[in-house]
Amino acid sequence: MTKIVIDTKGGDKGASAVIKGASMALDAFDQLSVMLVGNGEEIRTACESLVMPMNRVEILDAPDEITNYDNPAEAVFRKTNSSMIRALMALSERDDLFGMISSGNTGALLTGAMRHLSKKERIRPALAAVLPSQGGGFTCLVDTGATIDCTPPMLHHFAKLGTAFMAQTYGLENPRVGLLSNGAESSKGNKLVKETHVLLAEDNSINFVGNVEGNTALGGCCDVLVCDGFAGNQVLKVTEGTATRIITDIMKYAHKTQSEEIKRLAGYLMGIYDIGSLGGGVILGVDKPVIKTRGNAGESAVVNTAHMLLNMSQNKSVYGQNTYSI
């Protein structure tokens, strides 16, 4: 049995969508149990109406909420009775809890995770996205928005975090690290990328494969793609925007032609490219896995991220050793 903590507050769609997602996840995965954190009464009522298996549900009452308007650093220290911070504290204190899901304030989640789940030296954590790459594998994009203005040593650090994560979660022997740039040649890049290129090339502990351009970012040429949080956010969102647009075009075409074949195709593509529900950002560099789902994430995001944590727990020893918190 793998028990995960779910912060029910902070998402755009309210606690009810998160609890519904938790219920769906419990139905889908026998080996899952959950701790739901938030307004106790609201959670209890929802659990009853959804007829959830209460032997696999624990409720932690934490009535306060960190919103997107809160200053992250302040909120982490002040709103100690918020669902997010109480969830992080429980995760830190209890050995039976494996990981956590939250769709709340990203900055607060990062700061909170750093405060409560980083027993070793305080390092700058990163927010990674694990995306399906062409050809069947996965690419870990790091950073996707935790640190917007980066220095070369930060990107170097992200490369190490991503390497450790992909080695341990996906069992890759020597993950290939690419550096996002505007050209494949080592001379290409902005100042940050050029300086980072030198650091990565010099580090023998990393399998650095050089610069990677945006059109091949998810083409399967690397397992870890390193960039600053601003650029990573663009890669993630432009990919999503383009996919959504093309699928919308296909839906219109299907509607016009009334082709069942094309409707089936659209459904197939939506399953692959619905990045919003695909999973979430994984905070790298802390003691236990914390997954940030998008603010507008719906029920399916909870199911998918719960599934991701379940998969990770099969490599639990790795997380227990905390080796990916470099």
Place this chain on the structure above:
Amino acid sequence: MTKIVIDTKGGDKGASAVIKGASMALDAFDQLSVMLVGNGEEIRTACESLVMPMNRVEILDAPDEITNYDNPAEAVFRKTNSSMIRALMALSERDDLFGMISSGNTGALLTGAMRHLSKKERIRPALAAVLPSQGGGFTCLVDTGATIDCTPPMLHHFAKLGTAFMAQTYGLENPRVGLLSNGAESSKGNKLVKETHVLLAEDNSINFVGNVEGNTALGGCCDVLVCDGFAGNQVLKVTEGTATRIITDIMKYAHKTQSEEIKRLAGYLMGIYDIGSLGGGVILGVDKPVIKTRGNAGESAVVNTAHMLLNMSQNKSVYGQNTYSI
């Protein structure tokens, strides 16, 4: 009749592909005539074998070539007998030449255009891409790679160049300017974006609509999207990579299902999303339109960019007035 200059050298596919493209463009557009610049003998032989209408073809012999290995600034001053520089000089000197197409060294083309086609104060030109946006309009993405490391005043300048270009080429009355960021709120962005946001918000000559995220970059919410050349390169290439990948998936699906309907759909989507052949980058901030096609551009890129120049020439008075060289 609109006469354009075509640099036949510098592309990955050689002069023959460019000349073939010119031949196809002449077939497609009655109102077009061309000056082909490069190895005179090679051009003449190709023209003969393609049976081109020689009353609409002028050949300028410039045997030298600027390659991608040349240092742009040096090449512009040293390789004055190269096809690119001779083409730029002809464009600058002769009133009957409307614009130019080249797939050569981007840096040299920018530097050369600035030197030969910027009679007013020397300003930093930008490389814009005009992309079809969702809903039927166009978005001018500026910069896409001319200046990789930018300052806030540069981005402010790009906003003005893009505004003037979209007003004059597409007849938009008050083009909406967006600023690419990692969040819609004005507080979001890296240091560069935050500082630029203030400059754009203060400038009443610009119709600034605020920050735009990557997933809505080409969603039609702005006519001009401003960003540094590194980020713009990502938007362009990630869009292309995602589209190519999805279309490849659809082709495989079509092959598997042997559905004619889906093969037709794939063809339709390729027509829309083949960014490589869509057109090229437009150099903004110089006296006459210069279009940079991709290094690996094929025949269709020449046809499409010739078409773009023809469209522009319908607003020729505007270019003649040089008002978009702000």
